[in-house]
Amino acid sequence: MIALVIALALSANPGVTRTADSLAAPRVQPVVMMADPAPVLAGVAVTLECTAHTDGKVDGCSVLGETHPGMGFGAAAIALMNGSEVEPGPRDVQFARTIQFTP
Incomplete structure (x- = not known):
């Protein structure tokens, strides 16, 4: 009777049975590590007076920033x-200028 219960349990759950595939070694997938690319400096700006x-x-x-x-x-x-040079004027003038650096 116990043998009948075990046989029914094994046939009801096919994942428990051993097959030729389950005896083989598991397949290992290689992991490829790639280095992060160097960051590109975008949007570099300097404000001068x-x-x-x-x-x-x-x-x-x-x-200034x-x-x-x-x-x-x-x-x-x-x-x-x-x-550098600008167009001459009647008096000294202070001004601010933002310079954008692009890669």
């Missing part, structure tokens, strides 16, 4: 503006 003199020369620039501080964009923006 400079002085335009009556002869058209620009100097005295200082950084920058999107990525400490990465050298502020110094690069100052180097771009200091020594």
Whole structure:
């Protein structure tokens, strides 16, 4: 009687029976690890305040704000503006300019 109950239980649940496939070693899928790409700096901007003199020369620039501080964009923006020229005017003028750096 017990043998009949076990036989019925095994036939009712086919996942319990052993087959040739279940004896084989499990298949292992290889895991491929890819390195993260280097981040692209997009939207880098530096706002400067400079002085335009009556002869058209620009100097005295200082950084008012920058999107990525400490990465050298502020110094690069100052180097771009200091020594540049604008149209001469009747008096010295202070102005602000935002420089956008694009990759």
